[in-house]
Amino acid sequence: MSDLQFRRATAAGIPGIVAMFADDGLGRGRETPDDLAPYYAAYERVAADPGQHLTVAERDGRLVGVLQLTVVPGLSRRGATRSIIEAVRVHRDARGTGLGTRLMEWAIEESRRLGCTLVQLTSDTARTEAHRFYERLGFSGSHIGFKLQL
Amino acid sequence: MSDLQFRRATAAGIPGIVAMFADDGLGRGRETPDDLAPYYAAYERVAADPGQHLTVAERDGRLVGVLQLTVVPGLSRRGATRSIIEAVRVHRDARGTGLGTRLMEWAIEESRRLGCTLVQLTSDTARTEAHRFYERLGFSGSHIGFKLQL
Numbered sequence A, B: 001m002s003d004l005q006f007r008r009a010t011a012a013g014i015p016g017i018v019a020m021f022a023d024d025g026l027g028r029g030r031e032t033p034d035d036l037a038p039y040y041a042a043y044e045r046v047a048a049d050p051g052q053h054l055t056v057a058e059r060d061g062r063l064v065g066v067l068q069l070t071v072v073p074g075l076s077r078r079g080a081t082r083s084i085i086e087a088v089r090v091h092r093d094a095r096g097t098g099l100g101t102r103l104m105e106w107a108i109e110e111s112r113r114l115g116c117t118l119v120q121l122t123s124d125t126a127r128t129e130a131h132r133f134y135e136r137l138g139f140s141g142s143h144i145g146f147k148l149q150l
Helices: A011-022 A037-048 A099-113 A128-134 B011-022 B039-048 B099-113 B128-136
Strands: A005-008 A052-059 A062-072 A083-088 A118-124 A141-150 B006-007 B050-057 B064-073 B082-090 B118-122 B141-150
Touching: A011 A037, A011 A052, A011 A062, A011 A083, A037 A052, A037 B082, A052 A099, A062 A099, A062 B082, A062 B099, A062 B118, A083 A099, A083 A128, A099 A118, A099 A128, A118 B118, A128 A141, A141 B064, A141 B128, B011 B039, B011 B050, B039 B050, B050 B099, B064 B099, B082 B099, B082 B128, B099 B118, B118 B128, B118 B141, B128 B141
Parallel strands: A083 A118, B082 B118
Antiparallel strands: A005 A052, A052 A062, A062 A083, A118 B141, A141 B118, A141 B141, B006 B050, B050 B064, B064 B082
């Protein structure tokens, strides 16, 4: 585990990241690993936005995980800055190794370092295993996550 | 209704915004309208971040509502940009007038204009009336919202 590294994603990492997105029960139907053009365009938007921290985990130089941390300053809760975690994925070959926990612990610590006092994420109601995982990390499933597709 | 206006919040609007945050069952315990310093500091962070759209609704020049729209570019879902709505409040005097709906419709339209293909928000499980409101607007409560206080 000693060689696990977290670093900013680069454009070169996109094929591997998208492959992880697509290798997932829910992602399979909504990602297009054979057409990467929209992902490269999106990467430019992410990289240009200082509030976005798209992060990959590498072990022995191989991509094993990804997540996106978004820092959101706000007025409510006495001017709390919160972080939002999206797109958490662990490579199939790295599952069951504790990497998901390491990745989330990194994201929580990074949120603290960036001045956040609240970390939040939403998880599809179908991902019951993930819910237990987030609860073990100390998260409370206190909210309902609403989405509207435009 | 014809004079309802939506515009960027300014620092001058902070006392009124915080009063709305505090005039709420959940907000009462976590906001400090008598100590506005943390809110002014937070406002500077919000105003400096191009992804944040802190918006007030005014009617006859009076503050009647607020919400914060955050634009989050990302790689998942074929590089979808999503918007996140936080801190939606309608002034006590303006409740029952359809303002909440107008405010949310504005936020949805603004999200579309800003290139978002998904709008999301979380609502405390205790706010059951709000849940029906979001569902009437077309939102689906498909996710669990997890939070971790740091």
